[in-house]
Structure formats: C-alpha cells, structure tokens
Amino acid sequence: MTTARPLLDVRHLAIHTDAGLPLVKPLSLQVNCREMVALVGESGSGKTLSSLALMGLLPPGVSMTGGEIWLADKQIASPQGAFDTAVRGKRLGMIFQEPMTSMNPVLKVGEQIAEVLVRHLGLGWKQAHREAIALLDRVGIQNPEQRAKQYIHQLSGGMRQRVMIASAISCKPSLLIADEPTTALDVTIQAQILALLLELQQEMEMGVLLITHDLSVVARYADRAYVMHQGNLVEAGPVATLLTDPQEPYTRKLIAASQPEPRPFSAEISAASPLVRLRELTKSYPQAQRLPFIPAKRQTVLFPTSLDIRRGEILGLIGESGSGKTTLGRAIIGLTETDSGDIEFDGVSLTRASHATRQKMRSRAQIIFQDPYASLNPKMTIGEQIAEPLRVWKLRPAGQIQARVDELLTLVGLEAHHASRLPGAFSGGQRQRVAIARALALEPELLVADEAVSALDLSVRGQILALLDELRRQLGLTVLFISHDLAAVKQVCDRVVVLYHGNIVESGLTAQVLGAPQHPYTQTLLAAAPDIRQALQLRNVS
Numbered sequence: 001m002t003t004a005r006p007l008l009d010v011r012h013l014a015i016h017t018d019a020g021l022p023l024v025k026p027l028s029l030q031v032n033c034r035e036m037v038a039l040v041g042e043s044g045s046g047k048t049l050s051s052l053a054l055m056g057l058l059p060p061g062v063s064m065t066g067g068e069i070w071l072a073d074k075q076i077a078s079p080q081g082a083f084d085t086a087v088r089g090k091r092l093g094m095i096f097q098e099p100m101t102s103m104n105p106v107l108k109v110g111e112q113i114a115e116v117l118v119r120h121l122g123l124g125w126k127q128a129h130r131e132a133i134a135l136l137d138r139v140g141i142q143n144p145e146q147r148a149k150q151y152i153h154q155l156s157g158g159m160r161q162r163v164m165i166a167s168a169i170s171c172k173p174s175l176l177i178a179d180e181p182t183t184a185l186d187v188t189i190q191a192q193i194l195a196l197l198l199e200l201q202q203e204m205e206m207g208v209l210l211i212t213h214d215l216s217v218v219a220r221y222a223d224r225a226y227v228m229h230q231g232n233l234v235e236a237g238p239v240a241t242l243l244t245d246p247q248e249p250y251t252r253k254l255i256a257a258s259q260p261e262p263r264p265f266s267a268e269i270s271a272a273s274p275l276v277r278l279r280e281l282t283k284s285y286p287q288a289q290r291l292p293f294i295p296a297k298r299q300t301v302l303f304p305t306s307l308d309i310r311r312g313e314i315l316g317l318i319g320e321s322g323s324g325k326t327t328l329g330r331a332i333i334g335l336t337e338t339d340s341g342d343i344e345f346d347g348v349s350l351t352r353a354s355h356a357t358r359q360k361m362r363s364r365a366q367i368i369f370q371d372p373y374a375s376l377n378p379k380m381t382i383g384e385q386i387a388e389p390l391r392v393w394k395l396r397p398a399g400q401i402q403a404r405v406d407e408l409l410t411l412v413g414l415e416a417h418h419a420s421r422l423p424g425a426f427s428g429g430q431r432q433r434v435a436i437a438r439a440l441a442l443e444p445e446l447l448v449a450d451e452a453v454s455a456l457d458l459s460v461r462g463q464i465l466a467l468l469d470e471l472r473r474q475l476g477l478t479v480l481f482i483s484h485d486l487a488a489v490k491q492v493c494d495r496v497v498v499l500y501h502g503n504i505v506e507s508g509l510t511a512q513v514l515g516a517p518q519h520p521y522t523q524t525l526l527a528a529a530p531d532i533r534q535a536l537q538l539r540n541v542s
Helices: 047-054 109-121 125-138 144-148 157-169 187-204 215-221 239-244 249-258 325-332 355-362 382-392 398-411 416-420 428-440 458-475 486-492 510-515 520-528 532-541
Strands: 008-017 022-031 036-040 062-071 074-077 092-095 175-179 207-212 224-229 232-238 276-286 298-309 314-318 340-345 365-368 446-450 478-483 495-500 503-509
Touching (some): 022 047, 022 232, 036 187, 036 215, 047 207, 109 125, 109 157, 125 144, 187 215, 215 249, 215 532, 232 249, 298 325, 298 503, 314 325, 314 486, 382 398, 382 416, 446 458
Parallel strands (some): 036 207, 036 224, 314 478, 446 478
Antiparallel strands (some): 008 062, 062 074, 276 298, 276 340, 495 503
C-alpha cells in the first residue's frame, strides 16, 4: 500500500486569521495511493479548513502561515508561494458537504460536469457531454441521459451526491478529498455512497482523504485516521488500533459518544390514555402533470396508519427519505392536511373539531425543524424570535416577556445575554438550542423533533439529546423524535416505530427493535449503520 513517497504529504501546516488568531496549529499528515485516510473531529476542530488549504480554497481573512503541502514530488502550497491552481480539479478532486450550495443551480447537471472536462482536459463540448453521461452512469445514476438534462434541485439527496462525485472524479485525480460526503443522508444511501467511493478509489488507484465526524464510517472504510481537536492533532494511527485502544481522552470521548447504550424504558410514561392517537391516517400528493387535459395522478406517501403516542414518552420514528415520517409528523401538528383518517389530541378529534378548537390545540404541539438556521429569521435577534409567540398568544404581560425569554434561554443551556444576538452569531448546536427555546415558549405538551440532530457533531448531538430528555422529565413533555440516525434513536427513545414506503412495518421498545429487529427492512437499516465494533468486523470479513 505504501510507496517511497506519499501521494499527499502535509508538513507542519499552520492556518491563521489575518488578525493572527490560530485556527490550525502545525499539522502533518500523509495519504498514500489506494489508501483512505480519515481526518476526524468536531466543528471548529480545523479539519475542513485543512482540507480547503489542500485545495487552495481558504476563505477571505484566513491564510496558510506555515508549513508545506506536497502532492507526490511537487510542492503545491507554502506561505511564501501562491497555490498551484493547475492541480485543482485535475490532480486534486473534492466532494463538498452540501451539493446544493457547491454546484451551480442555473446549469444543468451534464453541463457542469462537461465544463470541468473542457477546462482541465481540453475536450470539445460534444465529447465532454458524452463523457459526462458516461460518468453519471459510472456513479450509479439510472437514466443518465435524462438526468444530465436536469438541474441539481430536481434530484434527490443521494443523486446529488453522486453527481458531485462524478464531477470530482471526471479528470481522474490522484487524490480525492471528501468533506462530510454523507452527513445528512439516510443510512442506506450513506452506505451506497461510501461503497461507491471505496470502489472508485481502488479502480482509479486514488488516495482518499475523508473528512468526517462519524466514527462508524471511519471504522468501516478508512485505513488510518487523524484526530483533530480545536486546531490540534491529538492522535493518529491505524483505524483498528485507534478505535479499539485510543490513547487520548478526546478520542475516547468521541468513541463513547458514537455508540450509546440503548435507553431503558421510562417509568414516567403513562400508557392509559395516549396524548396523540392516529387512526387510519392517509396522505397523497399530486404528481407532475404532463398534459393539462389529463387528470394528475397522485402518489401515496402515507398508507392507512394507526399509532398511539403515550404521555411522557420519547417515541422514535425512523425510516428513509420518502418513507412518510416527516409527513406524519407535520400532520400531527396541523402543518399538513391528510386525505382521510383521524387525529385525536388529548381526547379531542382534530379532524372533526372546529377551526377555533384546532387553532387552540395547535399551541399545545410544536415542531423543531432539521435546519435551525433556515427556520430562524436571520435579521431578528433570538430574543425577539423567542418573544414573538409569547406576544402573539398573549401568554405573558408585556412587562414579563423579557424575563420569560431569559428563563427559556437558561432552560436550554444558553445565557440571558445571548438574547441580543442574531442567529448567525451562534454555532449549529447553539442554534438548535435556540429553536428548542422558541418551541418551548408556548409551553407545549408535544414536541415533534424532525431530524433535529442529524447534522450535528457527536458531542453536540449528545448534549441536545440529553437536553430533550431532561426537558421531558422537567416539563412533562411528550416527544416524537423523527430521525434516520439510529445511534441517536437508541440513546434517547423509549419506543421505536419503523416506517417503510408509508407503512408501519415494526414497532416496540427501542432495545427490542434495534437489538433484535424482526422485519427485513429494519434489519437492512441496522446493517447499513453498524456501530464501531460491527464495522471493524465487517471490514475484516470483506
């Protein structure tokens, strides 16, 4: 596997802001041909900045202040010299975390890939388009000719990531950098994307630098790993050794956070009278209409579904994109109208209730969305946004609203002085705490948490999950926890319901469903998301 000279050789890389603040302290790492190396750490550790430095893409106000970057026998970056842009895209490829923000929304998929081939390999546009279609086919996209004519927003999350991989490997780079390539994807899609990367790596004899915070992914696919914390390299070594015998406390903390023990069933749960009762709920959406005189067909996303949510429990709702789990959660709180069936909240049928009754009940159920930045107003302070529902619903006299805002911020682990800041001044985990505080402002009995921790780092995820559990006990909340993150479900949920193509296929206590799944689909989900120990065993077998 090793060669006389590493494919990538990073020597004492240092990165500072223009004001002199150190962001990455001298970092040295190597990647060999046909080797997958993981760079592990949480947000703020410096791992993404380090990868951007390798591509010569550091943001304004940040610069490389020390060290050297070598690609095989060529130095491509140093503080004294400009980055060698000739290697970018041709010898160096990069898969970014979010395709929607890193690909051009006004160019068709095929045009974007062809543009890379024209620019770096000098192909004509016709030949480049043919190569683009072949690349889409190679990365597993069905009907590549049709997909090449579509825009990136018309594709699913998994297909978008495949398009980005096709673009990144189009010039057959010797080194591929993959920055959190599967963060927000379902577990089965994640497994497919990572298997594809591994296959392409071996086929093209590439080196791969995988930037991630998911240690089960590291265990399954990486050969060696480097662990970063607050800009420092704290530990490095072969994956099997590093994950089974870590030497540093921070590495041990990451490992512990990635494989929580199943949550025991809570004694506070009342099974006598469910807070929410769903009976034969269905939902369908009209499909795109090709001809105006032909009636539009409808796609069913939720088949007749019956479910009880018990008072005081945290109920996990798991399934892949398109399974119907978000539709179900939004229907419960009145954000999505259903086609048929009944929703009963605290003994009152919302389907048959008056508009005034439904409006009153709505304040008793709130939702925490997946992306807190998108659900918060970027131009309003967080204090103003938490105070808004208090004013609208007149839950506090005007003179007591600020005190209540301060109380809510303290409840979710923030401080009162944070109320004057805008959402952009906070980290992802802090913004999620703000979103929880705003949801709690109306003193709801039910919280719907829709993928509320899917994009958070391990330790931040653990903090938010612990916060939800503490709030459940302290405030008597009932929580519907919608997620594809099985480790998070295992950590926080009392019971689990599994949705597959709009149908409930399995349900039960968390330890039972995730410990001994009965339905083939649940077994597939668990197989696609192994814990560290299982992932290492799978690697040894394969």
